[in-house]
Amino acid sequence: MNQPGVPVRVVVVDDHAMFRSGVRAELAASGAGQVDVVAEAADVDEAVAAVEAQRPDVVLLDVHLPGGGGAEVMRRTATSVPGTRFLALSVSDAAEDVIGTIRGGARGYVTKTITGPELVRAIGRVADGDAVFSPRLAGFVLDAFAGTIDVAAVDEDLDRLTEREREVMRLIARGYAYKEVAKELFISIKTVETHMSNVLRKLQLSSRHELTRWASDRRLL
Structure with a gap:
Protein backbone atom coordinates (compact mmCIF):
# COMPACT_ATOMS: atom_id res chain seq x y z
CA MET A 1 0.00 0.00 0.00
CA ALA A 146 -17.76 -16.98 -15.60
CA GLY A 147 -17.15 -18.77 -18.89
CA THR A 148 -19.58 -16.65 -20.91
CA ILE A 149 -16.75 -15.63 -23.22
CA ASP A 150 -14.59 -18.46 -24.52
CA VAL A 151 -11.26 -16.69 -24.15
CA ALA A 152 -9.24 -19.53 -25.66
CA ALA A 153 -11.37 -19.50 -28.81
CA VAL A 154 -11.15 -15.71 -29.08
CA ASP A 155 -7.37 -15.77 -28.74
CA GLU A 156 -6.98 -18.59 -31.26
CA ASP A 157 -9.12 -16.84 -33.87
CA LEU A 158 -7.50 -13.45 -33.42
CA ASP A 159 -4.00 -14.90 -33.52
CA ARG A 160 -4.66 -15.61 -37.20
CA LEU A 161 -5.08 -11.90 -37.90
CA THR A 162 -2.40 -9.23 -38.11
CA GLU A 163 -2.73 -6.10 -36.00
CA ARG A 164 -3.98 -4.10 -39.00
CA GLU A 165 -6.46 -6.83 -39.95
CA ARG A 166 -7.87 -6.70 -36.42
CA GLU A 167 -8.37 -2.95 -36.71
CA VAL A 168 -10.12 -3.30 -40.06
CA MET A 169 -12.20 -6.21 -38.78
CA ARG A 170 -13.45 -4.29 -35.76
CA LEU A 171 -14.40 -1.17 -37.74
CA ILE A 172 -16.16 -3.14 -40.49
CA ALA A 173 -18.02 -5.21 -37.89
CA ARG A 174 -19.15 -1.97 -36.24
CA GLY A 175 -20.75 -0.89 -39.51
CA TYR A 176 -18.12 1.40 -40.99
CA ALA A 177 -18.05 1.70 -44.80
CA TYR A 178 -14.76 0.90 -46.55
CA LYS A 179 -14.27 4.62 -47.26
CA GLU A 180 -14.72 5.42 -43.55
CA VAL A 181 -12.28 2.69 -42.52
CA ALA A 182 -9.71 4.02 -44.99
CA LYS A 183 -10.06 7.52 -43.55
CA GLU A 184 -9.91 6.29 -39.94
CA LEU A 185 -6.75 4.21 -40.48
CA PHE A 186 -5.07 6.49 -43.06
CA ILE A 187 -4.90 3.76 -45.70
CA SER A 188 -6.39 3.39 -49.18
CA ILE A 189 -9.79 1.86 -49.89
CA LYS A 190 -8.02 -0.82 -51.94
CA THR A 191 -5.92 -1.73 -48.89
CA VAL A 192 -9.06 -1.95 -46.77
CA GLU A 193 -10.59 -4.32 -49.33
CA THR A 194 -7.46 -6.49 -49.26
CA HIS A 195 -7.44 -6.65 -45.45
CA MET A 196 -11.16 -7.44 -45.37
CA SER A 197 -10.69 -10.27 -47.86
CA ASN A 198 -7.89 -11.70 -45.70
CA VAL A 199 -10.01 -11.41 -42.55
CA LEU A 200 -12.95 -13.28 -44.07
CA ARG A 201 -10.65 -15.96 -45.46
CA LYS A 202 -8.75 -16.49 -42.20
CA LEU A 203 -11.93 -16.58 -40.09
CA GLN A 204 -13.74 -18.73 -42.68
CA LEU A 205 -16.61 -16.26 -43.01
CA SER A 206 -18.42 -15.27 -46.19
CA SER A 207 -19.81 -11.78 -45.59
CA ARG A 208 -19.56 -8.68 -43.42
CA HIS A 209 -22.92 -9.68 -41.89
CA GLU A 210 -21.36 -12.93 -40.67
CA LEU A 211 -18.32 -10.98 -39.47
CA THR A 212 -20.52 -8.64 -37.41
CA ARG A 213 -22.29 -11.58 -35.81
CA TRP A 214 -18.96 -13.35 -35.18
CA ALA A 215 -17.47 -10.26 -33.52
CA SER A 216 -20.62 -9.57 -31.51
CA ASP A 217 -20.71 -13.14 -30.16
CA ARG A 218 -17.14 -12.69 -28.93
CA ARG A 219 -17.73 -9.23 -27.40
CA LEU A 220 -15.22 -7.64 -29.77
CA LEU A 221 -17.35 -4.63 -30.74
Whole structure:
Protein backbone atom coordinates (compact mmCIF):
# COMPACT_ATOMS: atom_id res chain seq x y z
CA MET A 1 0.00 0.00 0.00
CA ASN A 2 1.23 3.46 -0.85
CA GLN A 3 2.17 5.65 2.12
CA PRO A 4 -0.25 8.54 2.88
CA GLY A 5 1.14 11.88 1.72
CA VAL A 6 3.76 10.24 -0.50
CA PRO A 7 3.17 10.67 -4.26
CA VAL A 8 2.59 7.53 -6.31
CA ARG A 9 5.61 7.09 -8.60
CA VAL A 10 4.42 6.45 -12.14
CA VAL A 11 5.98 5.47 -15.48
CA VAL A 12 3.92 6.37 -18.56
CA VAL A 13 4.26 3.97 -21.49
CA ASP A 14 2.73 4.89 -24.86
CA ASP A 15 4.17 5.07 -28.37
CA HIS A 16 2.69 8.54 -29.03
CA ALA A 17 4.83 11.34 -27.58
CA MET A 18 1.97 13.85 -27.65
CA PHE A 19 -0.24 11.51 -25.67
CA ARG A 20 2.47 10.94 -23.06
CA SER A 21 2.93 14.69 -22.72
CA GLY A 22 -0.82 15.13 -22.35
CA VAL A 23 -1.02 12.49 -19.63
CA ARG A 24 1.90 14.04 -17.77
CA ALA A 25 0.27 17.48 -17.94
CA GLU A 26 -3.12 16.13 -16.89
CA LEU A 27 -1.67 14.28 -13.93
CA ALA A 28 0.28 17.36 -12.88
CA ALA A 29 -2.89 19.47 -13.02
CA SER A 30 -5.28 16.96 -11.46
CA GLY A 31 -3.00 15.11 -9.08
CA ALA A 32 -0.69 17.72 -7.63
CA GLY A 33 1.18 16.07 -4.80
CA GLN A 34 -0.52 12.72 -5.42
CA VAL A 35 1.25 11.45 -8.55
CA ASP A 36 4.86 11.82 -9.68
CA VAL A 37 5.67 10.82 -13.28
CA VAL A 38 9.26 9.59 -12.99
CA ALA A 39 9.79 8.34 -16.56
CA GLU A 40 8.21 7.81 -19.98
CA ALA A 41 8.72 5.09 -22.59
CA ALA A 42 7.63 4.61 -26.20
CA ASP A 43 8.17 0.89 -26.82
CA VAL A 44 8.67 -2.41 -25.04
CA ASP A 45 12.45 -2.17 -24.60
CA GLU A 46 12.28 1.41 -23.32
CA ALA A 47 9.46 0.46 -20.97
CA VAL A 48 11.32 -2.49 -19.49
CA ALA A 49 14.44 -0.36 -18.96
CA ALA A 50 12.44 2.45 -17.34
CA VAL A 51 10.52 0.13 -15.03
CA GLU A 52 13.65 -1.69 -13.92
CA ALA A 53 15.57 1.56 -13.39
CA GLN A 54 12.81 3.51 -11.63
CA ARG A 55 10.94 0.69 -9.88
CA PRO A 56 7.70 2.73 -9.92
CA ASP A 57 4.59 2.04 -7.89
CA VAL A 58 2.38 2.02 -11.00
CA VAL A 59 2.98 1.77 -14.75
CA LEU A 60 0.40 3.37 -17.03
CA LEU A 61 0.66 0.96 -19.93
CA ASP A 62 -0.72 1.12 -23.46
CA VAL A 63 -1.87 -2.27 -24.75
CA HIS A 64 -0.40 -2.02 -28.26
CA LEU A 65 3.27 -1.10 -28.36
CA PRO A 66 6.14 -1.55 -30.81
CA GLY A 67 8.19 -4.58 -29.81
CA GLY A 68 5.53 -6.90 -28.43
CA GLY A 69 2.77 -5.01 -26.64
CA GLY A 70 1.95 -4.24 -23.03
CA ALA A 71 1.78 -7.90 -22.06
CA GLU A 72 5.43 -8.31 -23.07
CA VAL A 73 6.45 -5.47 -20.74
CA MET A 74 4.69 -7.18 -17.84
CA ARG A 75 6.20 -10.57 -18.70
CA ARG A 76 9.74 -9.20 -18.84
CA THR A 77 9.49 -7.26 -15.56
CA ALA A 78 7.44 -9.73 -13.50
CA THR A 79 10.51 -11.18 -11.77
CA SER A 80 12.83 -8.18 -11.70
CA VAL A 81 10.28 -5.66 -10.38
CA PRO A 82 7.66 -7.72 -8.53
CA GLY A 83 6.25 -4.80 -6.51
CA THR A 84 5.23 -2.68 -9.49
CA ARG A 85 1.57 -2.69 -10.50
CA PHE A 86 0.27 -2.12 -14.01
CA LEU A 87 -2.77 -0.12 -15.11
CA ALA A 88 -3.67 -0.38 -18.80
CA LEU A 89 -4.62 2.94 -20.40
CA SER A 90 -5.74 2.23 -23.95
CA VAL A 91 -7.93 3.52 -26.75
CA SER A 92 -9.12 -0.06 -27.25
CA ASP A 93 -12.23 -1.28 -25.46
CA ALA A 94 -12.26 -4.68 -27.18
CA ALA A 95 -12.83 -7.76 -25.04
CA GLU A 96 -9.73 -9.60 -26.25
CA ASP A 97 -7.49 -6.66 -25.34
CA VAL A 98 -9.05 -6.26 -21.90
CA ILE A 99 -8.99 -9.95 -21.05
CA GLY A 100 -5.53 -10.55 -22.52
CA THR A 101 -4.05 -7.62 -20.59
CA ILE A 102 -5.56 -8.74 -17.30
CA ARG A 103 -4.33 -12.27 -17.91
CA GLY A 104 -0.90 -10.74 -18.52
CA GLY A 105 -0.85 -9.28 -15.03
CA ALA A 106 -2.45 -5.83 -15.11
CA ARG A 107 -4.43 -4.72 -12.05
CA GLY A 108 -6.82 -2.61 -14.08
CA TYR A 109 -7.86 -1.35 -17.49
CA VAL A 110 -9.26 2.08 -18.34
CA THR A 111 -9.86 3.74 -21.69
CA LYS A 112 -8.37 7.01 -22.90
CA THR A 113 -11.73 8.76 -22.50
CA ILE A 114 -11.05 8.86 -18.75
CA THR A 115 -10.77 12.31 -17.16
CA GLY A 116 -7.68 13.56 -15.32
CA PRO A 117 -9.20 13.34 -11.84
CA GLU A 118 -10.58 9.86 -12.59
CA LEU A 119 -7.14 8.71 -13.76
CA VAL A 120 -5.50 10.06 -10.59
CA ARG A 121 -8.01 8.11 -8.49
CA ALA A 122 -7.49 4.97 -10.59
CA ILE A 123 -3.70 5.19 -10.14
CA GLY A 124 -4.12 5.61 -6.39
CA ARG A 125 -6.42 2.62 -6.13
CA VAL A 126 -4.12 0.39 -8.17
CA ALA A 127 -1.16 1.52 -6.04
CA ASP A 128 -3.17 0.42 -2.99
CA GLY A 129 -3.78 -3.01 -4.52
CA ASP A 130 -7.31 -2.56 -5.84
CA ALA A 131 -8.48 -3.63 -9.29
CA VAL A 132 -9.85 -0.78 -11.43
CA PHE A 133 -11.88 -0.98 -14.64
CA SER A 134 -13.92 1.36 -16.75
CA PRO A 135 -17.54 0.26 -16.07
CA ARG A 136 -18.23 -1.46 -19.39
CA LEU A 137 -14.91 -3.30 -19.33
CA ALA A 138 -15.49 -4.89 -15.93
CA GLY A 139 -18.24 -6.96 -17.53
CA PHE A 140 -15.77 -8.49 -19.99
CA VAL A 141 -13.58 -9.72 -17.17
CA LEU A 142 -16.51 -11.10 -15.17
CA ASP A 143 -17.89 -12.84 -18.26
CA ALA A 144 -14.50 -14.35 -19.04
CA PHE A 145 -14.14 -15.83 -15.57
CA ALA A 146 -17.76 -16.98 -15.60
CA GLY A 147 -17.15 -18.77 -18.89
CA THR A 148 -19.58 -16.65 -20.91
CA ILE A 149 -16.75 -15.63 -23.22
CA ASP A 150 -14.59 -18.46 -24.52
CA VAL A 151 -11.26 -16.69 -24.15
CA ALA A 152 -9.24 -19.53 -25.66
CA ALA A 153 -11.37 -19.50 -28.81
CA VAL A 154 -11.15 -15.71 -29.08
CA ASP A 155 -7.37 -15.77 -28.74
CA GLU A 156 -6.98 -18.59 -31.26
CA ASP A 157 -9.12 -16.84 -33.87
CA LEU A 158 -7.50 -13.45 -33.42
CA ASP A 159 -4.00 -14.90 -33.52
CA ARG A 160 -4.66 -15.61 -37.20
CA LEU A 161 -5.08 -11.90 -37.90
CA THR A 162 -2.40 -9.23 -38.11
CA GLU A 163 -2.73 -6.10 -36.00
CA ARG A 164 -3.98 -4.10 -39.00
CA GLU A 165 -6.46 -6.83 -39.95
CA ARG A 166 -7.87 -6.70 -36.42
CA GLU A 167 -8.37 -2.95 -36.71
CA VAL A 168 -10.12 -3.30 -40.06
CA MET A 169 -12.20 -6.21 -38.78
CA ARG A 170 -13.45 -4.29 -35.76
CA LEU A 171 -14.40 -1.17 -37.74
CA ILE A 172 -16.16 -3.14 -40.49
CA ALA A 173 -18.02 -5.21 -37.89
CA ARG A 174 -19.15 -1.97 -36.24
CA GLY A 175 -20.75 -0.89 -39.51
CA TYR A 176 -18.12 1.40 -40.99
CA ALA A 177 -18.05 1.70 -44.80
CA TYR A 178 -14.76 0.90 -46.55
CA LYS A 179 -14.27 4.62 -47.26
CA GLU A 180 -14.72 5.42 -43.55
CA VAL A 181 -12.28 2.69 -42.52
CA ALA A 182 -9.71 4.02 -44.99
CA LYS A 183 -10.06 7.52 -43.55
CA GLU A 184 -9.91 6.29 -39.94
CA LEU A 185 -6.75 4.21 -40.48
CA PHE A 186 -5.07 6.49 -43.06
CA ILE A 187 -4.90 3.76 -45.70
CA SER A 188 -6.39 3.39 -49.18
CA ILE A 189 -9.79 1.86 -49.89
CA LYS A 190 -8.02 -0.82 -51.94
CA THR A 191 -5.92 -1.73 -48.89
CA VAL A 192 -9.06 -1.95 -46.77
CA GLU A 193 -10.59 -4.32 -49.33
CA THR A 194 -7.46 -6.49 -49.26
CA HIS A 195 -7.44 -6.65 -45.45
CA MET A 196 -11.16 -7.44 -45.37
CA SER A 197 -10.69 -10.27 -47.86
CA ASN A 198 -7.89 -11.70 -45.70
CA VAL A 199 -10.01 -11.41 -42.55
CA LEU A 200 -12.95 -13.28 -44.07
CA ARG A 201 -10.65 -15.96 -45.46
CA LYS A 202 -8.75 -16.49 -42.20
CA LEU A 203 -11.93 -16.58 -40.09
CA GLN A 204 -13.74 -18.73 -42.68
CA LEU A 205 -16.61 -16.26 -43.01
CA SER A 206 -18.42 -15.27 -46.19
CA SER A 207 -19.81 -11.78 -45.59
CA ARG A 208 -19.56 -8.68 -43.42
CA HIS A 209 -22.92 -9.68 -41.89
CA GLU A 210 -21.36 -12.93 -40.67
CA LEU A 211 -18.32 -10.98 -39.47
CA THR A 212 -20.52 -8.64 -37.41
CA ARG A 213 -22.29 -11.58 -35.81
CA TRP A 214 -18.96 -13.35 -35.18
CA ALA A 215 -17.47 -10.26 -33.52
CA SER A 216 -20.62 -9.57 -31.51
CA ASP A 217 -20.71 -13.14 -30.16
CA ARG A 218 -17.14 -12.69 -28.93
CA ARG A 219 -17.73 -9.23 -27.40
CA LEU A 220 -15.22 -7.64 -29.77
CA LEU A 221 -17.35 -4.63 -30.74
